[in-house]
Amino acid sequence: MTRQTKKTPERRGGSGGLSEKRRFEQKGTCARMAAEFFAPLPSDSGHRFDEKRAAHLLRRTGFGASPAEIAACVERGLADAVDGLFQAPEDEAEKYARAFDVVNGGMLNFGDADTCRAWWLLRMVSTAAPFREKLALFWHGHFATSVDKVEDTRLMLCQLERFRRQAWGTFRDLVLAIAQDPAMLVWLDGESNTQEHPNENFARELMELFTVGIGHYTEQDVQEAARAFTGWHREAGAFVFHAEAHDAGVKRILGKSGRFNGGDVVNILVAQPETARFLAGKLLRFFATPQPAADVVAAAAELLDRTQLNIEWFLRDLFQSRYFYSDACYRQRIASPVEFVVGTVRTLGVRQPAPELAGNLAGMGQRLLSPPNVKGWDGEQEWVNSTTLAARAAFAETIAGLNAEGNALQPDCPIATRVSPEITAPDQVVERLAEVLFQGDLPAAVRQELAAFLVLGDDGPQPDAFRDDEGFRAAKTRDLLAVMLALPEYQAY
Amino acid sequence: MNMTRRNFIHAGLAGLPCISLAGTHARLFAEAAQAAAAADRNDHVLVVVELAGGNDGLNTLIPLENALYYNNRKTLAIAKQDAVRLNDAVGLHPSLAAMGELFKQGRLAIVQGVGYPNPDRSHFRSMEIWQTASIDKRPPAAGWLGRFLDRLPPAPDDRPSIPGLALTGELPQGMRAGKVSAPVVGQLDQFAGLEEGGQPRHQLRRKLGAASTPTADPVNFLRGQMRAAYRTADLLKDAAAKYKSPVEYPASGLGEQLKRAAQILSGNLGVRVVFASQDGYDTHAGQLEPHAALLSDLAAGLAAFDRDLTALGLADRVVVMTFSEFGRRVAENASGGTDHGAASCLFLQGAPVKGGCHGQYPSLAELDDGDLVFNTDFRRVYGALLAWLGCPATPVLGAEFAALELL
Numbered sequence: 001m002t003r004q005t006k007k008t009p010e011r012r013g014g015s016g017g018l019s020e021k022r023r024f025e026q027k028g029t030c031a032r033m034a035a036e037f038f039a040p041l042p043s044d045s046g047h048r049f050d051e052k053r054a055a056h057l058l059r060r061t062g063f064g065a066s067p068a069e070i071a072a073c074v075e076r077g078l079a080d081a082v083d084g085l086f087q088a089p090e091d092e093a094e095k096y097a098r099a100f101d102v103v104n105g106g107m108l109n110f111g112d113a114d115t116c117r118a119w120w121l122l123r124m125v126s127t128a129a130p131f132r133e134k135l136a137l138f139w140h141g142h143f144a145t146s147v148d149k150v151e152d153t154r155l156m157l158c159q160l161e162r163f164r165r166q167a168w169g170t171f172r173d174l175v176l177a178i179a180q181d182p183a184m185l186v187w188l189d190g191e192s193n194t195q196e197h198p199n200e201n202f203a204r205e206l207m208e209l210f211t212v213g214i215g216h217y218t219e220q221d222v223q224e225a226a227r228a229f230t231g232w233h234r235e236a237g238a239f240v241f242h243a244e245a246h247d248a249g250v251k252r253i254l255g256k257s258g259r260f261n262g263g264d265v266v267n268i269l270v271a272q273p274e275t276a277r278f279l280a281g282k283l284l285r286f287f288a289t290p291q292p293a294a295d296v297v298a299a300a301a302e303l304l305d306r307t308q309l310n311i312e313w314f315l316r317d318l319f320q321s322r323y324f325y326s327d328a329c330y331r332q333r334i335a336s337p338v339e340f341v342v343g344t345v346r347t348l349g350v351r352q353p354a355p356e357l358a359g360n361l362a363g364m365g366q367r368l369l370s371p372p373n374v375k376g377w378d379g380e381q382e383w384v385n386s387t388t389l390a391a392r393a394a395f396a397e398t399i400a401g402l403n404a405e406g407n408a409l410q411p412d413c414p415i416a417t418r419v420s421p422e423i424t425a426p427d428q429v430v431e432r433l434a435e436v437l438f439q440g441d442l443p444a445a446v447r448q449e450l451a452a453f454l455v456l457g458d459d460g461p462q463p464d465a466f467r468d469d470e471g472f473r474a475a476k477t478r479d480l481l482a483v484m485l486a487l488p489e490y491q492a493y
Numbered sequence: 494m495n496m497t498r499r500n501f502i503h504a505g506l507a508g509l510p511c512i513s514l515a516g517t518h519a520r521l522f523a524e525a526a527q528a529a530a531a532a533d534r535n536d537h538v539l540v541v542v543e544l545a546g547g548n549d550g551l552n553t554l555i556p557l558e559n560a561l562y563y564n565n566r567k568t569l570a571i572a573k574q575d576a577v578r579l580n581d582a583v584g585l586h587p588s589l590a591a592m593g594e595l596f597k598q599g600r601l602a603i604v605q606g607v608g609y610p611n612p613d614r615s616h617f618r619s620m621e622i623w624q625t626a627s628i629d630k631r632p633p634a635a636g637w638l639g640r641f642l643d644r645l646p647p648a649p650d651d652r653p654s655i656p657g658l659a660l661t662g663e664l665p666q667g668m669r670a671g672k673v674s675a676p677v678v679g680q681l682d683q684f685a686g687l688e689e690g691g692q693p694r695h696q697l698r699r700k701l702g703a704a705s706t707p708t709a710d711p712v713n714f715l716r717g718q719m720r721a722a723y724r725t726a727d728l729l730k731d732a733a734a735k736y737k738s739p740v741e742y743p744a745s746g747l748g749e750q751l752k753r754a755a756q757i758l759s760g761n762l763g764v765r766v767v768f769a770s771q772d773g774y775d776t777h778a779g780q781l782e783p784h785a786a787l788l789s790d791l792a793a794g795l796a797a798f799d800r801d802l803t804a805l806g807l808a809d810r811v812v813v814m815t816f817s818e819f820g821r822r823v824a825e826n827a828s829g830g831t832d833h834g835a836a837s838c839l840f841l842q843g844a845p846v847k848g849g850c851h852g853q854y855p856s857l858a859e860l861d862d863g864d865l866v867f868n869t870d871f872r873r874v875y876g877a878l879l880a881w882l883g884c885p886a887t888p889v890l891g892a893e894f895a896a897l898e899l900l
Contacts, residue, residue, distance in 0.1 A: 149617040201630075290711075334711045362663065372666075373621075381714060385674040386722035387664070389715075390684050393698065397686070446701060453697050479694035486698050488715035 034306070037299040038321040041078060049078040052439045053325050059493055060287050061085055061319065062130030064343030067418070067436055082319045086168060086312055088129030096123050113147045116157060117368045118354035121361070124342045125354065135167035135311075136160060137338060138286050140368070143178050143210060144376035145187040147369040154237060155183035156369050171279060171309035172270045175210060179262050180232060180239040188374070191233050193226060195247040200226040203265075205374050211269040213278040217254065224251040229262040270309060277301040279309065287318060289329045290380045296323070331441070334380050335493035337364035340392060343493075344485060347436065348414040350402055360398075363391035384491075396485035400478045415477045424467045426454040429477055433484055442489060454480055535883030537845075540754055540767040540798075540813045541638065542747070543665065544791070546775030547616065549784060550820035550837030550865070554603060554854075555584050561857035565824045569780055569831070579603075583854060588788035591796035592840070599848030600799065601840060602899050604874055606855040608836035608867025612819060616775070616833075619818040624667035626872050626890050633891070637875060638766045639670030640889045641882065645765065654763035655728060660750040661770045668768055675766075676725050678753065687726035699723055732760025740801040743793040747771040751798040759805045765882065774817060778828035791815070795842055802843075812843040812900065814878060816871070822863050836867035839874065845881065845900050852897070873897045 041047050054073040058065040065073070073081050096119065110116060124133045140163060147156045159181050166174045178184050179202070185191045188202035203225035207217045231246030232239070251260045253268055260268075269275060280300035284292040292300070300314070307313040318324055335343065341360055345352060361367065365388045371377055403413035418436050423429055430450045434442040454476050455466045465472045484490060552569060555576045556562045563570045576584030577593035583605075585593050595601040609628055613619045622628055626637035635643065638657065648654035657675030659668050668675045678684065686695045703720040707713060736756040742748035750769040758764055771791060776784050795813060802808040820837025836855050855865040876886040876896035887893050 146617065149615055204630075332711065334715070365663065367663075381711075384715060384718045385664075385676070386718070386725045387677040389719055389722045390687055390726070393687065449697065449701060453693065456693060479692075483694050483698045483701065486702060488702055488712045488719060491715050492711050 034299040034302040037296055037323050038303060038317045039323075040320050041322045041325055047322065047325070049081075050074060052330075052441065053078075054081070055439045056325060056330055057081060057319060058130075059339070059343065060134075060324075062134055062346075063124055063339055064347040066347060066349050070439070078320055082316055085131040085319070086316070088132045092123070092127060092129070096127075110153055110157060113153055113156075113369060114355065114358060116147070116153050117358040117361075120160065120368055121338075121342065121357045122354040124338065125345050125357070130346075132164050132167050136163040138283075139163040139167070139174070141286075141371060141376035141379075142282060143184065144371035144374050145183050146371055146373075150183045150186045152183075152186070152237075153369075155186065158237060159183040160369075168312040168315065169310070171275075171311060172266065174311075175206075175270060176263060176266045178210070179206070179229070179266055182234040182237050182239060185232065185234045185239070190229060193230050193232065194242075194245040195227070195230045196245075198223070198226045198230060198247070202226070203229055206265075207269065209375060211278065212272050212274040216272065216274040221253050224253045224260075225265045227251050228253070228260040228265045232262050273301070273305065276305040276309060280304050280314075283311075283314065283318075285379075287315070288324055289332050290334070293328075296328075331492045333493045334383055335491050336377070336379060336383060337361045337366035337388070337392075338368070339493055340364070340491065341395060344395075344399055348399065349417045350399060350414045352399070352402065360391065360395045363394070364388045365391075392491065393486040397482045399485060400482035413478075414481060415474060419477060421470065424473065426451045426463070426466055429454060429473075429480070433477075433481060437484055437490060446487070446489070450480060450483065453483070536765075536810055537882050538758060538765055538767065538807075538811045539638075539878055539882060540751075540769065540811060541667070542791075542795075542813060542815045543661075543768070543770040544774050544787075544815055544817040545620075545770055545772040546817070547619075547819045547821060547833055548774040548817035548837060549776060549780065549831055550817075551823065552780075552784060553586055553589070553788065554605065554838045555586065556582065556854055556857065557584050558582060559857055561823075565857070567825065568829055569825045579850065583850065586785070586788050588785045589792045591792040592842075595796065595799060595842060596848060600844055600846065601842050601848055602846040603838055603840055603850045604869060604897065604899070605838050605850060605852040606836050606865070606868040607839050607852065607871050607874065608819075608865075609870055609872075610867075612835035612861075612864065612867070614819065614833040614835075616818055621666060623816055623818055623871065624665060626875055634669060635671050636665065636667035636669045637889060638667045638768065639673065639675070641879060641884050642668070642670050642673040642675065642766060644884055644889065645673070648763055655725060655757075656763055657766045657768075658754075658757060658764050659768040660753055661768060665768050665770070668766065674721070676722075676729075678729060678757075684726040684729055687723055688730040689723075689727050728760065728762050729757065732757050732762060735760060738801050738804060740797050740804060742797045742801075743790055745790045745794065747790055747794045748797065751794045752801075755798060755801040755805060755807075758802075758807055758811065776821070776830050777826070777832060778830040780825075780830040795840075799842065808844045810845070812841060812845055812878065812881065814874070815840045815842075820865060823857060823860060823865060824863060835861065835864035837865070839871075841874075841878075841899055847899055851899060869897065870894055874899065 041049065051070050051074055055065065055070050058070060058073060076084065124130065127133055140160065145156070145159060147153060150156055162177055162181060166177060184202070188205055189199045190202045193199040193202065200222050204222045206225065207222060208214050227247040227249070228251050231242040231244070233242050233245070234240060246261070248259055250257055253260060253265060254272065256268055258264065277297060281292065281297050284297060284300055303317060304314050323329065338361060341357055341364070345357070358368070365383060366377060399414060419429060419432050423432055427447070430447050434440055434447060452461070455461045455463045457465060457472070462472070466476065551562065551566070552571055555571050557573050557576060557578065558581070571586055575587045577587060577590050578584040579593065579596055592601055609622060611628070613622065621632060624636045625632035627633060633640070642657045645656055655676060656673055657668055657670070659665055659675055659677040661677065664675065664677050686692065690696070702716065703723050704716055705720070733756055736759050738755065742752040747769060754767045754769060758767070771787065773783065773787050798813065799808070802811050816839050817837060819834055821831035821834040823834070825831050852869040855868060857865070859866065872890050872894040874897055875890060876894045877899045879886040879889055880896055881900040886896060
């Protein structure tokens with residue numbers, strides 16, 4: 001009988017045990033991998049930046065777009081379109097406070113969480129810079145803070161503004177800002193973290209969920225880091241440092257020691273290779289694909305590491321990469337409720353009061369400002385169950401039925417905004433909506449079913465009525481839209 | 494012989510702990526099989542009613558003879574003669590007269606002094622503790638009811654089944670599960686149009702959405718989930734159509750939820766857990782009237798539910814449990830209200846319960862920072878309910894808790 005020799009598990013991530021030469025070689029391999037994976041989209045005819053790819057870019061970096069916006073994006077070309085993302089205006093806050101008053105015809109009550117949710121949704125629906133809101137949503141899910149515990153909505157809105165302002169800077173600056181963010185100080189009990197009574201809540205989540213990820217630190221590291229953050233408190237809505245509550249002693253964290261404060265801990269953590277890997281995985285899952293392959297994550301981590309965790313530089317490369325437009329990413333995600341709702345409203349160009357949209361989102365399992373816990377929303381398949389699908393179908397019905405009076409179409413109803421009244425052939429109507437919603441990516445068998453449905457009256461197929469009777473055509477087209485928005489293919493984002 | 498046997502064990506069962514006692518092994522298998530069979534036969538139903546906001550236990554179950562109660566509650570105390578006297582020591586809030594009747598009939602069990610160690614006064618956190626049955630800082634993702642649902646044997650394919658059902662707007666944390674996806678029917682009309690038949694567009698939506706031709710994910714996954722949604726809608730519609738009852742429920746959110754619960758339970762859909770919720774118990778100011786109204790609604794709803802279950806022939810297999818994330822402080826505040834506290838009481842209602850008061854009324858003299866100190870861990874109540882549901886409690890609760898004799 002042969003005895004099995006125990007295999008030494010290979011070290012992952014950390015390269016402490018490797019010789020300088022090996023480490024250098026490894027880095028070289030990673031760099032090559034990154035160059036390969038994130039090579040730019042070729043300019044040959046097979047990879048043309050067409051409507052499909054432009055719509056993909058606009059979905060992932062925003063919330064879906066109208067045919068005109070997609071056409072304009074194609075016109076600009078990929079490089080220019082990506083440049084445009086990062087030239088968004090920095091602060092639209094005041095404009096939106098006023099806009100909200102107009103929409104709701106009343107005073108803005110920021111003390112109410114539902115109002116704040118609606119206000120954010122209004123911005124997502126109408127902003128000229130959806131990318132900033134999309135990243136704010138990403139960071140809101142990453143540094144998941146809930147108004148249910150924080151209770152003070154002003155603190156939540158300040159945190160949200162921080163996410164907007166620092167949406168695509170360096171990760172280090174954002175982590176530091178969040179460590180001093182009043183909502184976060186309430187959420188993870190930093191405000192009660194003192195030398196006498198250290199509270200580890202923030203230090204633990206900082207390591208486990210915000211930077212290096214579980215398994216890359218010890219309990220000791222958590223306790224020492226908590227000491228470094230003692231005295232990081234808040235007074236009302238502002239960060240304050242209480243020197244008398246701060247533990248100024250020597251701490252030992254991840255192999256380093258010194259009289260560290262919170263800023264030092266942030267610096268130590270973001271310099272760990274595991275942080276680049278952890279963040280790369282999260283960015284890829286949010287922007288590119290639900291289950292990125294291990295080598296893609298490694299390549300992305302390398303890319304992030306090379307840019308010192310500069311979010312803009314990383315995302316610029318990602319959005320212009322061949323990989324981003326490959327089958328591994330294209331329509332591979334499941335739309336989050338926000339993406340589904342805001343995306344539909346933007347794609348169809350309809351108007352719907354933001355508080356109602358917030359209610360729709362709750363039924364689909366996503367209450368903005370109230371992530372289920374500090375891990376944020378699990379997303380993807382977790383969005384989907386009987387109830388949430390029923391809520392999506394109900395939303396599709398609501399949107400398709402908007403601004404319809406009897407059989408007549410009002411000017412801003414979704415059909416009228418997207419299907420010209422001159423289109424009277426059923427297959428062309430289907431074609432047009434398949435273009436608006438799917439950029440043509442809808443199986444032929446499904447189109448046939450849809451076209452057959454369009455002419456179906458009470459007494460069987462009525463193609464003549466569909467062509468000649470505008471009321472009948474409008475009613476059937478509205479029904480068609482309700483069906484199409486509820487298709488599983490439409491939830492694939 | 495010996496060598497062979499040892500080799501066999503090493504080769505075949507390496508890694509399994511405690512395999513040396515073949516007898517124990519066999520017994521464990523037999524027990525597991527028995528438990529599975531029992532769980533399969535068991536058709537008991539737990540209806541959980543959440544009293545969200547932190548119900549004031551002191552004004553729910555009043556310590557009639559305790560001077561400290563009257564001292565601490567100068568404006569909020571319920572006068573002794575107004576309370577619904579249950580025994581020499583305690584009485585119910587006057588709004589709970591209907592529950593006093595159930596108490597007399599032995600259909601109401603009251604557990605006193607319920608709580609958990611190191612109570613947390615955050616709604617969010619304390620609710621998380623109750624719903625996950627865990628005081629760990631990082632509680633399991635699945636709730637305690639979800640973990641129970643996950644352990645149920647799968648229903649045979651030909652038998653439609655909705656094991657868990659939430660009547661709230663969103664899936665409560667307690668019902669989050671690993672495998673079982675409990676539908677939320679907070680708005681039953683949300684399912685309207687999903688059931689079979691209906692408008693032509695609904696039929697087409699169903700045909701295209703739930704198509705069974707295999708394709709790649711995520712569309713394939715979404716289709717599977719849509720098929721489940723449509724089936725649920727069919728079952729719920731069917732149950733609603735068949736339900737007939739003369740019982741009148743209060744015209745309130747809770748009344749609606751309980752009526753729907755009876756409706757769905759009468760449909761024999763294999764429901765084992767129902768979750769309902771009544772909000773508004775966070776009575777920081779001007780507590781007297783709103784609290785009386787809440788309890789009155791609660792009592793009317795629960796009494797109607799009890800009558801309905803009896804009429805439907807379901808009373809012998811349904812138990813209702815109320816819970817709240819915490820009680821309130823012993824001393825009232827300056828706004829005629831009470832602030833977040835700790836230990837409180839809860840109700841178990843139904844024919845199967847051992848009626849009466851269980852546990853000890855907490856002392857009003859020995860407080861923890863102004864709060865009542867628990868003497869009965871809430872997981873001892875959960876343990877009793879799980880056993881009654883035919884489920885081993887320890888694996889669900891993650892530790893052993895001596896089950897109370899409540900059922």
